[in-house]
Amino acid sequence: MIWNESKECMSRDELMNLQSKRLVKTVDRVYHNVEYYRKKMQSVGIEPGDIRGVEDIHKLPYTTKDDLRDTYPFGLFATPMSEIVRVHASSGTTGKATVVGYTRRDIEIWSECVARAMTMAGIGRGDVVQVAYGYGLFTGGLGAHYGAEHLGATVVPQSTGNTKKLITMMIDFGVTAIACTPSYLLHIAETLENENLLGQIKLKSAVCGAEPWTEAMRLQIEDRLHIKAHDIYGLSEVMGPGVACDCEFHQGLHIAEDHFYPEIIDPETLEPLDANQPGELVFTTLTKEGLPLLRYRTKDLTSISYDKCECGRTSARISRFKGRSDDMLIIRGVNVFPSQIEAALLEMSGTTPHYMMIVDRTNNLDTLEVQVEVEERFFSDEIRELENLSKQIARTIQMAIGLAVKVKLVEPKTLERFEGKSKHVIDNRKLI
Secondary structure: OOEOOOOOEOOHHHHHHHHHHHHHHHHHHHHHHOHHHHHHHHHOOOOHHHOOOHHHHHHOOOEOHHHHHHOOOOOOOOOOHHHOOEEEEEOOOOOOOEEEEEOHHHHHHHHHHHHHHHHHOOOOOOOEEEEOOOOOOOHHHHHHHHHHHHHOOEEEOOOOOOHHHHHHHHHHOOOOEEEEOHHHHHHHHHHHHHOOOHHHOOOOEEEEOOOOOOHHHHHHHHHHHOOEEEEEEEEOOOOEEEEEEEOOOOOOEEEOOOOEEEEEEOOOOOOEOOOOOOEEEEEEEOOOOOOOOOOEEEEEEEOEEOOOOOOOOOOOEEOOOOEEOOOOEEEOOEEEOHHHHHHHHHOOOOEEEEEEEEEEEEOOEEEEEEEEEEOHHHHHOOHHHHHHHHHHHHHHHHHHHOOOOEEEEEOOOOOOOOOOOOOOEEEOOOOO
């Protein structure tokens, strides 16, 4: 719920008034503290006084990943580095990371948003939460960690990489909730079944995110583990996990609208769309200090409903995502672009720029095979030379994208050529 000063659920009018006040403050903040934004606003003839509330948000320019890359690493920060207490980052198409900075207040708000999401998932004080997202520059691990602590739950900072150890701790520590990717949770379920350990766990709920997943996958997780599984959404540029989450009715993800103002736009015309119309999701941060963003284009395709939910919450809800408006892939929670693979291959000798990425799902985990054309001479060499080249390519790609991949070397002119836009991805995962 989003509460007013009387500790009552906010009406839409009360919420819009709060959003308007916070938007005006945010616009003034970025205009006077971020040179890049000031020049961008001036280029379209906008000054802070022109924005009197959310009804004027359409006057503001959009922000994209390219803006973060162009100002790498700290050019969009609105506070001095002395006030930044943490930095996160995600990979980009050119090898440059998109960098996010948080003040102490930002971390507090982030923790509160994740705690709200976990509350929607039935998690509370007294629960033991196993965090099986990756820790580090990725926002998932620490985001879920701080949110669970804010809630008063006990946190097991498991991360990923050793499923058997995770299961041992799940049983021994009496874990009642888990935060991880949905595909990894299915892998955990399969391991529990194979080891005949399902009867020994106390798990009751899960908050899953960082990759697209279907309603069918959610139902399968719930059926196999006898738990309630919830979809949590976020992105590092806007904050991290906790921007939105679904409740027990699973009729869309409730947005923390007091901190993030949502819009849906036509990805082609960039014109705003009405409620329940599918388009690209755009967020404006309303309370962030370190990296406030105006009209950030997420590239995620969805729709927004403002109807009151069966759970009683009045916050806007985004529907399950239909895909993205660009070619980014999410594999095991990591953002991967074909251009990253291409850039890695171009750094090497012996390879050609022709490649194909094949994404699949094996044993409930995403897999990536990269087929690479290599020079003719390698196919006349010893098998050992091919094996060495394959290992070298695999290492280079892993360094570029942060994921282990399977590499298959193919002879020149094996892969299909295209007269129009080339195709570098075959995604065999079934996403509806």
